[in-house]
Amino acid sequence: MLDISDFRDNANVIKADHDKRGLPHDNIDEVIRLDEEWRKAVYEQSLARKERNDTAKLISEAKKSGNNDEMQKLLSNVKSLGNKIDELDKFANELKESRDMIRMSIPNVLHDDVPVGDDDEGNTLHSEHGNKPSFSFEPRTHNDLLEMNNWADLPRAAKITGSRFYFLKGDLARLEMALQSYSVDFMTKKNFTLMHPPTMMNRKAYEGVTDLTDFETVMYGVEPDGYYMIATSEHPLTAMFMDEIIEPSLLPIKLVGVSPCFRREVGAHGQSDKGIWRVHQFTKIEQIIISLPEKSWEHHEDMLQNCIDLWNSLDIHYRVVNICTGDMGTVASKKYDLEAWLPGPNEFKEIVSCSNCTDYQANRLKMRYRTPEGNSTVHTLNSTAVATSRALVAIMEQNQLEDGRIKIPDVLQPYMNGQKILEAAPF
RNA sequence: GCGACAGUCGCAUAGCCUGGUAUUGCGCAGGAUUGCUAAUCCUGUGGGUUUCACCCGCGCGUGUUCAAAUCACGUCUGUCGCGCCA
Known part of the structure; x- marks a missing residue:
């Protein structure tokens, strides 16, 4: 969610961003209109409350001095005020809710480097590796x-x-565990702290980190408790700082999360998704950084470099692309994907997503840090390190031997007791 | 699951019984003063608005009341005890 001050002071920036995305301005104008009405309503409401507070004070004084006539007069004057305040209160809340409902649907402002394009065809090549x-x-x-x-x-x-x-x-299940251990060790050496998060979240926390439409298409709901299975450890590891004021000396907070990830994949079909490429449950090792605003772009490049170092070490051939306007979601301001080359279908396909969400998640989650001038909003970043199911696909396809067995990447062999080749399972 | 107790500004606390608009300490920031590894003093330190002021805020919600941190009901979370359990 964008800060309301962006709509008041820099609406032209948001509008220019919508132009870049090819979106109309209607929602922005509506937020601005509702905000103005809300402010008017809040002002009137505060006047009414002031009247009540002042009268309450006079009543208190009259009571103390035993002036009963005066007290009765004041009481009859103030009787109706409660209803008036309730009505103004309700009105103001409705305006604020409408304002924020629309505000939540407005996407993050994109970084200047984001290329313009209608869909993934518009993504631009950043670099190629291996x-x-x-x-x-x-x-x-x-x-x-x-x-x-x-x-x-x-x-x-x-x-x-x-x-x-x-x-x-x-052996493939063993390789999956080796991948987890290796990539956790890899990230730990870069001073990321290992985290095992809860695998379910409540609605309030979840709304802070994701696009609202994701509740229909991405997450599984758990009834009767009203929880949601996490789609990635990014969600609990970012939302864990909800409603907190973080000491700046603790920033940047660097976490490496390991968790199962659950995705409904509503609307996903097709032959190309056979096997374990697109599945409802997989394990992911994820990088998270909570950062000072002025450092977040630097951290974004660092996270990408971590991915490059990690995937180079696995000896996989892949490319990095800069995601374009049409392929970008609601939350990220800029996103790199790593795409591994798959010799089977002879295509590059997504294995890593590396995003700077700037203050978009942090605004909604009220994640702030202390500054001499007051509290200010942090930036949140996330990037896949390794999604194991897709990493297994890339390793299998690129390291396959003629007889169908698989050469284990050198760096994973110590995690497989020195084994060099994956052998078939008995049934 | 049952019972008891608790939840107050970044942290810690007072206020609750007896309703009248949040106290004190620590930490942090700024300032003053004196300079012996630093101390002392002052100011500020939740959110909002039409910002010299006002409104909101005491886990959350509802109710009673002219007025709720304070009373009542509900709910969530935590701690302890009992029960169950890997």
Whole structure:
């Protein structure tokens, strides 16, 4: 959510941003109009309250001095005031709620570097890394490799849960754990603190970190408790500082979260998503930074560099793209994706998302830090380090051997007791 | 799950019984003064608005009242005890 002062003082900035995104200005104008009406209503309400407070004081004095006539007169004068205040109160609250409902739907202001484009075709190439592997045979898709080696059981997962769930089996499940341990160690060495967050969140906290439409399309609801399964550890690890005033000496706060992630994937279909590429549950190691506003762009580049270092160490061929206006969500101001090359479908596909959300989440969550001039809003950043299911796909496809077995990346071998090749599971 | 107690400004506290608009300490920031590893004193330190002022704010919500941190009801969270449990 954008700060209300941005609408009062810098509406032209938001409007220019909407022009860049190809959005109309209606919502911005409506927020400004409702805000003006709200301020008027609040002023009137405070006048009425002042009248009541003043009279209450006089009543108190009259009572003390035993002036009963005066007291009765004042009481009859002030009787109706309560209703008036209630009405003004209700009116002002309605205006504020309408204002903020629309305000919440208005996306973050984009960084100047964000390219203009209608969809992912408009994303621009930032850099390319690693060497494209060449094969003396026709490389298989990860789905074929899973079947050949019995590394995943999707039919039985569908039987007990539903489609897009899976049992990971044997060496591939072990590689999944190795990936987690390796990437956690990697991030810990960069002074990120390891966090295991709650896997469910309540509605209030969740509204602070995500686009409201996500409640319909992304998160699973848990009834009757009214909780939501987390779609990423970004959400609990950012929202954990909700309503807090952070000592500036603690900033930047750098966290590496490990958690299962749950996504409904409403509207996602297609042959290209067979196997474990797009699933309802996966494990993700996530970078989080809570930062001073003036440092956040520097941290954004640092997080990207962490990803580059990490994925280079896994010896994966990938590229970095700068996400364009049409492919950007509501919350981020700028976003890089890492896309791994998959020899099976012969495409680059998303494995990492690295975002600076500036103060958009922090405004809603009231996450502030102390300054000599008063409290000011922090910036929040998040980036995938490794989403294990997609990392496994990239490793399987790029490291496949002719017989369908997989070479384990060198840096992961110590986490596999020195094993060099993934062997098939027995069933 | 049951019972008791608790929740007050960044932290810690007083106020609650007996309703009249939040006290004190610490921390932090600014200033003054004196300079012995620093001290002392003053000021400020939740949010909002039409900002020399006013309004709101005592976990959250509702009620009673001219008036609620204070009384009543509900709810959430925490602590302790009991029960259950990996």
